[in-house]
Amino acid sequence: MHAPYACTPAAARGRLVAEEESAFRSCFQRDRDRIIHSSAFRRLKHKTQVFVEHEGDFYRTRLTHSIEVAQVARTIAGALGLNTDLTEAVALAHDLGHTPFGHTGEDALDALMAPYGGFDHNAQTVRIVTALERHYAEFDGLNLTWDSLEGIAKHNGPVAHPLPLALAEYNDCHDLELHTHASAEAQVAALSDDIAYNNHDLHDGLRAGLFTEKAISDLPLVGSAYAEVDRHYPGLGASRRRHEALRRVFGAMVSDVIETTRNRLAEARPDSVQALRELGFPVACFSNEMHSNIKEIRAFLFANMYRAPRVMEQRERVTEVVNGLFPIYMSNPEFLPDGWRAEIAAARTRTALARIVADYIAGMTDRYALQQHAQLTGTDILHDGV
Incomplete structure (x- = not known):
């Protein structure tokens, strides 16, 4: 019961292009399935979170991360009486717009695109599911419901002006009401992203030897989880x-979101999804204490993982890959595959060409970006140095 x-x-609220409904799946189940079957979703297998793709098979990729986020999101949504299928669809789609090499690649591409409207991975996700996936006869993109598109665009909250170019272009023809908060389902998907990456970054950092169990023993949640495991086992x-301790950390975050969100919903008493959107504040959130605990964990990870010398060295190298590819394609758009030729021919401005090049680079996997850079520059960036 919802x-x-x-x-x-x-x-x-329907699709931009009207379609006959499925006899066997709800519209939100259909959205989820289209996301899973998209080319962009498959490419997440070889796009990384923190480590470069070649470093090991055990580290999280964008694909495994998205699956973990969807699992957490379904659990929380079910406990709160929300629509689990819509929540799952938003969770599975939330990282489709990421570049190769994680946030490092996005930072590099955003800097390169600064003269042409910039680059934002969330706006790029909307661009992918509304335009760049081209498999269906009657429309470009996946023709997702308004509800799924809204959740993808606004799961982190209302989108402030000026809008990212890719998002503004679509919003002009299909108003996603970007000034309001998203549905509770999308809000849950966003928090599930936080829960998943906090947990798995601790796990991956330990596995990579960037820090030790002793180093994290004083962190909130983590230290007490290890102590509990040691008492019982x-x-x-x-x-x-390690697994037993970190799954307790994971569980504590999930339980906190469910309890805190229930309390906020009981206080706000929205009687419809539109009333919830227009509350002016998010209903899904961590408690103040949990927020503080997570902030301390993130500060530790920032200092000891995201800014670790080994990771920073790789960030410098892969930034050079993106910085090298962009001007090559801008000067030689004929280097793009044949499937991009019609778009290149239709580009009438430098900004239009830059958008095509950004779409192409953003869609690359770590491995393919490294291969293309090596082929076009004659430099093996990971082994020859910057």
Whole structure:
């Protein structure tokens, strides 16, 4: 039974191009399935979070991260009486617009695109699902419901002006009401992203040897989780001990979101999804104490993982890959594959060409970007140096 403020297929706000409904799936299930079957979703397999793709098979990729986020999001949404299918669709799509090499690649591409309107991975996700996926006969993109598109565009909150160019272009023809908060389903997807990456970055950082269990023993949530495991399972092997501790950290964050969000919903008492959107504040959130705990964990990860010398060295190298590819393609657009030729021919301005080049580079996997850079420059950036 859905809560009165939950999104429901019967009240969904339709698609830009009208379609006959499926006999077997709700409109939100259909959105989720189209996302899973998209080319951009498959490419997430070889796009990384922190480590470069070649460094090891055990580290999270954007694909495994997105699946983990979707699992957390379904759990929270179900506990809150929300639509789990819409929540899952937004969670699975949230990283489709990421460049190769994680946020490092995005920072580099945004700097290169500064004269042409900039680059934003969330806006790029909207661009992918509304234009760049080209498999269907009757439309470009995936023709997702308004509800899914709204959730993708606004899961982190209202979008301030000036809008990212890619998002502004679509919003002009299909108003996503970017000034309001998104549905509770999308808000849950956003928090699930926070929960998933906080947990798995601790796990990946330990596995990579960037820090030790002893180094994180004083962190809130983490230290108490290890202590609890040691009380219940004295002498447990290192790998099992780590897993048991971090899954407790994970569980504490999930439970906190469910309890805090329930309380906020009880206080706000929205009687519809539109009333919830127009509250002026998010209903899904961590408690103040949990927010503070997570902030401390993130500060530790920033200092010891995201800015670790080994990671910073790789950031410098992969930034050079993006910085090298962009001007080459701008000067030689004929180097793009044949499928991009019609768009290149139609580009009448330098900005239009830059948008095509950005679309192409953003869609690359880590591996393909490295290969293309090596082929076009004759430099193996990871082994020859910058």
